[in-house]
Amino acid sequence: MIRVGVLGANGRMGATVCEAVDGAEDMELVATVDESDSLSTLAEREAEVAVDFTHPDAVMDNLRYCAEAGIHAVVGTSGFDEERLGTVSGWARESGVGVLVAPNFALGAVLTMRFAELAARYFDTAEVIELHHNRKVDAPSGTAAHTARLIGQARAEAGLGANPDATTSAMPGARGAEVAEVPVHSVRLAGLVAHQEVLFGSAGETLTIRHDSMDRSSFMPGVLLGVRQVGTRPGLTVGLDKLMDI
Numbered sequence: 001m002i003r004v005g006v007l008g009a010n011g012r013m014g015a016t017v018c019e020a021v022d023g024a025e026d027m028e029l030v031a032t033v034d035e036s037d038s039l040s041t042l043a044e045r046e047a048e049v050a051v052d053f054t055h056p057d058a059v060m061d062n063l064r065y066c067a068e069a070g071i072h073a074v075v076g077t078s079g080f081d082e083e084r085l086g087t088v089s090g091w092a093r094e095s096g097v098g099v100l101v102a103p104n105f106a107l108g109a110v111l112t113m114r115f116a117e118l119a120a121r122y123f124d125t126a127e128v129i130e131l132h133h134n135r136k137v138d139a140p141s142g143t144a145a146h147t148a149r150l151i152g153q154a155r156a157e158a159g160l161g162a163n164p165d166a167t168t169s170a171m172p173g174a175r176g177a178e179v180a181e182v183p184v185h186s187v188r189l190a191g192l193v194a195h196q197e198v199l200f201g202s203a204g205e206t207l208t209i210r211h212d213s214m215d216r217s218s219f220m221p222g223v224l225l226g227v228r229q230v231g232t233r234p235g236l237t238v239g240l241d242k243l244m245d246i
């Protein structure tokens, strides 16, 4: 049995993770932690793996605690850039724990990112539109930022320059945020869960890759896979694709 603690247990994702861990035959939910609880609960209850779905402002303190306490971590919380990943990688290396940071745990979203990475070199222009529920605190989504970075890297490796774009006059925000020179547009709408479109265009053709999470259960197989494997992967792993052989 893997002893699991959940950080952000009362949140939308945390509550769903608690149910999924409870229902997994090879896991035991030993600790639930929210903002008013002490992180030391994790060590007191001898958690082996902590799952973090909290807030970009909280996740770094949580991960430093887990590394110091020798607890592996599966992280879904957004807000990771290269600097944060470097810091977490250092903590994981020093302590010997495994840390999995996954921008998105839904299988279809992981495939979307991989397909986008493959397609990027073949098209002149690329843009990302992400659509989420209106309670989401950050924009753009971690998934969209990660997708844009993968596209930007693939374009650079293929020797493509910036998106050709004749816009010389635009209202602030009209062309979205730029991540790795890829425009990223964020929609926030009551009723949505998590959705993304990656659009590619060249002369005479476009390619649209779309993924929809209609329910938070879509993230659970990926989270449980992460919990099962993180202890066998010391150091930092970024992206669920590394555990899926794609």
Ligand SMILES: NC(=O)C1=CN([C@@H]2O[C@H](COP(=O)(O)OP(=O)(O)OC[C@H]3O[C@@H](n4cnc5c(N)ncnc54)[C@H](OP(=O)(O)O)[C@@H]3O)[C@@H](O)[C@H]2O)C=CC1
Residues within 6 Å of the ligand: 007, 008, 009, 010, 011, 012, 013, 014, 033, 034, 035, 053, 054, 055, 056, 058, 075, 076, 077, 078, 079, 102, 103, 104, 105, 106, 142, 219
């Ligand atoms: N990688 C993936 O597949 C997915 C990632 N996410 C990401 O997960 C994160 C959480 O999303 P969601 O569940 O919708 O958000 P919620 O706001 O519903 O949940 C966050 C929870 O974390 C709690 N919290 C805040 N600070 C701390 C802290 N220091 N220690 C412990 N708990 C804390 C909050 O408590 P309180 O409300 O009292 O502040 C709240 O219960 C976001 O960053 C989101 O982008 C979401 C879905 C999928």
Ligand SMILES: O=C(O)C1=N[C@H](C(=O)O)C[C@H](O)C1
Residues within 6 Å of the ligand: 078, 103, 104, 132, 136, 137, 140, 141, 142, 143, 144, 193, 194, 195
């Ligand atoms: O806040 C959410 O809901 C989600 N957050 C993650 C992100 O920022 O990419 C993953 C998914 O899009 C749902």
